[in-house]
Amino acid sequence: MIRDSISSTxxxxxxxxxxxxxxxxxxxINLLNYVDRGAIASNGVNGKRSECTKSGTCSSGSGIxxxxxxxxxxxGVISSAFMVGLLLASPIFASLAKSVxxxxxxxxxxxxxxxxxxxxxxxxxxxxxxxxxxxVGVGEASFISLAAPFIDDxxxxxxxxxxxxxxxxxxxxxxxxxxxxxxxxxxxLNWRWAFGIEALLMLPFAIxxxxxxxxxxxxxxxxxxxxPLTSVQTSCTEAVASPCQDGSFQTRNDSMDDSKSxxxxxxxxxxxxxxxxxxxxxxxYVVNILGYIAYNFVIGAYSYWGPKAGYYIYHMNNxxxxxxxxxxxxxxxxxxxxGFILDRMTNTISNAFKLLSVATxxxxxxxxxxFCFKSLYAFIALFAIGELLxxxxxxxxxxxxxxxxxxxxxxxxxxxxxxxxxxxxxVPSSPxxxxxxxxxxxxxxxxxxLTSVLFLASGIWFIGIFLHSVDRFNEENELQVSVTDRxxxxxxxxxxxxxx
Numbered sequence: 001m002i003r004d005s006i007s008s009t010x011x012x013x014x015x016x017x018x019x020x021x022x023x024x025x026x027x028x029i030n031l032l033n034y035v036d037r038g039a040i041a042s043n044g045v046n047g048k049r050s051e052c053t054k055s056g057t058c059s060s061g062s063g064i065x066x067x068x069x070x071x072x073x074x075x076g077v078i079s080s081a082f083m084v085g086l087l088l089a090s091p092i093f094a095s096l097a098k099s100v101x102x103x104x105x106x107x108x109x110x111x112x113x114x115x116x117x118x119x120x121x122x123x124x125x126x127x128x129x130x131x132x133x134x135x136v137g138v139g140e141a142s143f144i145s146l147a148a149p150f151i152d153d154x155x156x157x158x159x160x161x162x163x164x165x166x167x168x169x170x171x172x173x174x175x176x177x178x179x180x181x182x183x184x185x186x187x188x189l190n191w192r193w194a195f196g197i198e199a200l201l202m203l204p205f206a207i208x209x210x211x212x213x214x215x216x217x218x219x220x221x222x223x224x225x226x227x228p229l230t231s232v233q234t235s236c237t238e239a240v241a242s243p244c245q246d247g248s249f250q251t252r253n254d255s256m257d258d259s260k261s262x263x264x265x266x267x268x269x270x271x272x273x274x275x276x277x278x279x280x281x282x283x284x285y286v287v288n289i290l291g292y293i294a295y296n297f298v299i300g301a302y303s304y305w306g307p308k309a310g311y312y313i314y315h316m317n318n319x320x321x322x323x324x325x326x327x328x329x330x331x332x333x334x335x336x337x338x339g340f341i342l343d344r345m346t347n348t349i350s351n352a353f354k355l356l357s358v359a360t361x362x363x364x365x366x367x368x369x370x371f372c373f374k375s376l377y378a379f380i381a382l383f384a385i386g387e388l389l390x391x392x393x394x395x396x397x398x399x400x401x402x403x404x405x406x407x408x409x410x411x412x413x414x415x416x417x418x419x420x421x422x423x424x425x426x427v428p429s430s431p432x433x434x435x436x437x438x439x440x441x442x443x444x445x446x447x448x449x450l451t452s453v454l455f456l457a458s459g460i461w462f463i464g465i466f467l468h469s470v471d472r473f474n475e476e477n478e479l480q481v482s483v484t485d486r487x488x489x490x491x492x493x494x495x496x497x498x499x500x
Contacts (some may be wrong), residue, residue, distance in 0.1 A: 018153040030170040038178015045182035076431035083139030094415035107209020113139025121195035165339020294457035300426020324380035334391030352396040353464035363389030364454035374493020
């Protein structure tokens with residue numbers, strides 16, 4: 001009787017901010033992040049340089065490339081510039097998550113993103129817009145590192161990959177919407193307006209990160225938190241510092257004690273490098289990331305050069321709309337299908353590698369074949385099937401990142417995944433494809449060479465199938481908060497509390 005009374009007292013009370021609404025808010029933020037990436041790649045915002053024919057007739061330039069008179073290499077640098085900030089800030093935000101509430105860190109990042117995006121619209125030359133794009137990367141870093149663990153914590157056990165699929169569906173959707181959005185705003189207004197509108201749309205979410213009661217992540221407990229991520233129904237009340245019935249001590253007080261004896265900066269760096277060593281020695285994690293790097297090398301270049309390649313290969317006057325339409329349809333269905341299929345297969349790390357290898361292999365075949373055809377209709381049909389298969393990898397690859405490490409390592413796992421796939425993937429791919437195209441001056445050959453890298457990604461993920469893998473999601477976290485029955489642990493935003 002007493003135990004039941006304590007359980008009902010400690011259980012989270014119904015709130016408008018449910019797990020599904022958390023997912024919805026994070027999806028909108030993620031969508032805006034990638035709308036920005038799609039917009040800057042669109043012909044309406046990116047534009048083109050002024051061109052002169054052999055007869056001496058010159059056409060005026062348009063967009064960023066035309067206003068600042070950029071060559072293809074400089075244009076590619078702008079595409080990748082925000083990655084510099086992303087690469088530097090992601091590990092920092094992941095490390096700060098152990099001492100600062102992760103939800104507040106997301107608020108800080110979104111604020112930086114908002115002001116930096118507005119700055120892009122006010123830029124005056126190549127260097128000013130490059131610096132602003134770098135700061136956009138700093139702002140995006142906190143959200144990229146911390147959002148997925150929040151979703152993973154609060155998703156139903158048998159739908160974790162599906163929820164991740166919904167979240168990562170916003171990547172192709174956002175890029176596709178960005179193509180269309182950038183094309184429309186660039187033609188109707190001016191490319192600078194595209195960035196200003198994005199900043200206004202993100203501002204309410206940046207404010208929300210500061211004014212809303214902070215949430216917690218599994219594996220962390222910070223001073224000042226309203227509630228820990230999990231509520232153990234057999235635990236003591238928060239005011240009691242003595243041992244509970246199950247032998248564990250009250251989490252919040254332990255956290256406060258830890259904060260008083262927080263290690264120095266040197267010790268924090270030492271801890272960071274120790275965590276990094278754990279990641280680098282994890283064969284499952286390393287193989288997953290290597291495949292992801294090769295995959296992202298192609299996808300990054302597709303997203304940036306796709307509309308321009310389509311314009312020159314197939315003479316598409318509406319390349320932004322065409323690539324945007326294909327990407328948004330295939331991205332939505334492909335990403336969702338990848339998540340649901342893995343859940344149906346039973347969401348294990350080994351099954352994730354099987355899905356990654358097979359989907360990427362067949363996707364590469366269809367995309368490669370698409371660029372071999374001169375017919376626009378054949379290209380659209382084959383490329384759509386290829387993208388559908390390629391985007392099915394989004395949920396499984398991030399599921400592996402989240403579940404091959406213990407809970408307290410997830411922010412760092414996601415941060416280093418982000419750093420790796422960008423610094424070795426789409427950061428060099430956009431400029432390198434630009435250099436390749438400047439050299440051979442044949443967009444069809446350039447596209448075929450780029451697409452062949454997907455076969456490498458498939459082969460790397462195929463190796464992962466044979467590695468010994470362990471799902472560490474339920475391993476004890478670093479705070480060693482013991483529980484007698486994990487079934488009594490309920491998410492902070494547990495939907496089951498709605499019926500109370």
